[in-house]
Amino acid sequence: MRQKRFLLVATQQILFLFYLILTTFFYFLAIRQGNEGVTFRFLGGGDDGMFYWEESQKIAAGQEAILTSIYPLIIGNIMRITGIESVYFIRIFNYFGFIILTFLGLYLIRLFYKLEQIKLGRDLNPIYTSKILMLLSFVCYVSLFMNISLSINRDIWIYSFYILSLILSIKVIFNKKNRFLFLILLFPSLWLLGEFRGYALASFIISIILYLLYKGFLKLRRPILTLTAFITVFGVYYTLFMDYSIPYLDMSLRGALNYRHSAITLYSGGSQMWINLDHPFFPVFFINYFHSFIGNLIGPLPWHLSGISTLFIFLFETIPMILILLFIWKKRNLLSKVQIYVLLHAFVWIGLIAVTNDNIGTATRLRAVGWILILIVFVSVYSKNRYFKKKII
Structure with missing residues (x-):
């Protein structure tokens, strides 16, 4: 137990040091x-x-700025309050965002085990194993540290x-205690999520609606009909x-498809998938959309594959x-209701990306939320599977 705890802390510190070195580099x-x-x-x-960076400098100087999200407003005010107008300072601010992300991921893993009520007794090895694997997956997830370290973006x-x-939504839906409190806390969190990116909030709300519909249809026990x-x-x-x-969102489906088509026209070549979704016949759209969904996932x-960069992604990520x-599919019988809910969020996120994005490079950046959620579910199911195998032996 002590060895696993030490290994968890050591892996966590190595991960944090790794990302700090990368963003500095x-x-x-x-x-x-x-x-x-x-x-x-x-x-x-x-x-x-x-x-x-340019817009946040204007905010720090008290000037008018173009605000496409709340991010430049936040970093601009941080610079104005602290008096530190430094790019590296903003990189450290984003680095703390990564630390927060890591702790949230670790907490989500613990929440899985808590809500499943798996009787581990004093044997916390499955939880420690899950957390260590999550930290290692963050080290190996190339696109994640590239997205975070290459620039000072909001991702x-x-x-x-x-x-x-x-x-917070898991606490509201699956936990009977303090639901109202967590519901109150959920609203400001969702507001900030939407202010950083409206698409992210839309994906979250759609996921909740689909999950509630899924629970209703589940009672019918007719999956094909559903x-x-x-x-x-x-x-x-x-x-x-x-x-x-x-x-x-202030956008129609046709507008989203036109946006996708314009991106293909303007940035043709490189790592495009060349999937046309703008088709009047729905069955053709559906087939092409499924192709786009798999491509973005x-x-x-x-x-x-069109070059060294796409080959690298194929080998180390695809x-x-x-x-x-x-x-996960093979061990789907081990999935809890909470993990199914989390996976639904991941696939809805990818599903919305698949409507507007045709570029592999952009997909590796945009799909990170979905991949992080899939990885967290995977490490939990993998550790749970090992735990049950040892109990049988």
Whole structure:
């Protein structure tokens, strides 16, 4: 027990040190590129880091700024309050966001075991094993540390607030104690999530609605009928109401598909999947959408390989995630209701990305929330499976 506890603490500290070294390393590389340490442009790619930095400087100086999210407002006010106008200071701020994300992930694992009421007695090894595996998966998840370390973007806070909101919603839905308190805490967390990225809030709300519908349909015990009904309803929406603008997002399905098509036109080449979703015939759309969903979930697929970068992602991310998903499917009988709920959030997140995104590089950045949730479920199921095997022996 002590060895596992020591190994957990040691792995955690190594992970934190690893990410601190990485963000510092890329900070100096970005300075050498002439980007003030804001963004290290890797393989010709760019992001919104420089935009956030410029707008946050305006806020720190008390000037008007363009606010596409709450992120530049937060870092701008932090600089104004502290008097420290430094890119590295903002990188450290985001680094603390990663520490928060890690602790939230560890807490979610413990919550799984607590709500499942698995009688471990004094044997906490399965929990420690799950946590250690999660930390190791964060070390091996290349796109995650690239997203966090290359620039001063807002992504880490989207990940953190999504998982925080997820934990609070689990407390509301699955825990009988203090539900009202956790519901009150959930609202500001969701508000911040939406202020960082409206799409993230939409994904969260859709996931909750689908889970409640899933619970209702589960009582019917007719999965094929349920799936057919869902596809039929979406087919009617696609055919008759695709021009209807969805409140809050202020975008229709056709608008989302036009956005996707414009991205293909403007940034053609590179790591595009070349999947056309703008088709008048719903069955063709559905087939192409399924292709896009799989591509955004585990891409690049073999036919998407176009260079060294996509080959690298295929070898070190696609293949491991395929094995992880196969393991979860094989051991699906070990999934608790809470873990199914978490996986639903992951797949809805990917499902929304699949509507608007056709680029593999963008997919590796956007799907991080879904992958983090899948990894947390995987390490828990893997450790639980080992625990039960040892009990049988």
